[in-house]
Amino acid sequence: MKNLVRFQLSAMMFLEFFIWGGWFVTLGTFLGNNLEATGTQTAMAFSTQSWGAIIAPFIIGLIADKFFNAERILGFLHLAGAVLLFMMYTSEDFGTFYPYILGYMILYMPTLALVNSISFFQMNDPEKQFSGIRVFGTLGWIIAGLVISLVFAWDAPEARAEGMLRNTFLMVAIASAVLGLFSFTLPKTPPSSKGEKVTLSDILGLEALALLKGRNFLMFFIASVLICIPLAFYYQNANPFLSEVGMEDPTAMMTIGQISEVLFLLLLPFFFKKFGFKITLLAGMLAWALRYLLFAYGNAGELVYMLIIGIALHGICYDFFFVAGQIYTDSKAGPKIKSAAQGLITLATYGVGMLIGFYVAGLISDLYLNADGSHDWEQIWIVPAGFAFVVMILFAIFFKNEKLDKKVIEKI
Known part of the structure; x- marks a missing residue:
């Protein structure tokens, strides 16, 4: 280049x-x-x-x-x-x-x-x-x-x-x-398909629905949608939470999450090879639960380190579930419906999953709004922590471990 x-x-x-x-x-x-x-x-x-x-x-x-x-x-x-x-x-x-x-x-x-x-x-x-x-x-x-x-x-x-x-x-x-x-x-x-007929099925990635016939991919698909609900809590509430509890430079502090995202991306191939796909995803889901517990019980004073660790867990939360999931989808779909499969997962997660998540996060925030305009953040964060933990347990029970092709891992 x-x-x-x-x-x-x-x-x-x-x-x-x-x-x-x-x-x-x-x-x-x-x-x-x-x-x-x-x-x-x-x-x-x-x-x-x-x-x-x-x-x-x-x-x-x-x-x-x-x-x-x-x-x-x-x-x-x-x-x-x-x-x-x-x-x-x-x-x-x-x-x-x-x-x-x-x-x-x-x-x-x-x-x-x-x-x-x-x-x-x-x-x-x-x-x-x-x-x-x-x-x-x-x-x-x-x-x-x-x-x-x-x-x-x-x-x-x-x-x-x-x-x-x-x-x-x-x-x-x-x-x-x-x-x-x-x-x-x-x-x-x-244009990549100039002159070609593009159908609604092509746009929505409906060809990839055949993958849902496999039990493992179906469980992964459901877990992907559900885990987006606690993800929405982070996007919607993290900055208001850090600002309200008095953390200094909250927006700058949240960039720790992006830095950790880069670092844990480098560790992803090692986890795939050492522990396999199922354990990697479970680690990502566990990180979601731990992050919200740290937010629930930390503060901007003596326990500020808990908030910083919670932010830093973003790398595991995102890379070990969403990036790992993209790689898993790529390996299951094969070259013919690869794009359709990725499109379907994106539509289900960032579309449907997070749409539900933002709505739930809004309801919970209003439910625990105090008379003085502040929030009961401990109760707010307990909700996504518990939800992520339940999704993790269900995934652990119903998803059968499988090894990814070495060629797929080498592409990371």
């Missing part, structure tokens, strides 16, 4: 995830502080990610894969997204804010697939080259959190009281406009 192309793809990935991390992490805190949103309204806002994930395949399948170059669609979506992000910045109440965030996430979620498509098209050996490009996305998410906390201090108590978290939307609106314009300079990525 030419150095110029490598730089272009790396910059694209950096901006793609800088934009997402620059507002999504602090969204719950912003809604509560700036718009006085209830837990249910906050759930509605976060659920737009799921609606975007559900609608995204139609945009990619019906438009990007048939009619237009991927880099041009990426540019258009980010330019339109910049306008919506600016409108979110100017919103004064939840009723005004919600249509903008819904429209934005419908536009943004397809870009996650587009940046991957653009990258893969330029690579002659994606298995070796992609990780070196994708890591800039994680770096972009981390930098966004550090900028919010350490450069501008928008999440500091005084700044939150003055409504400064609103500025995160202005920051990422500018970044989205930059990426939108930059996208038109990216290497050309023509």
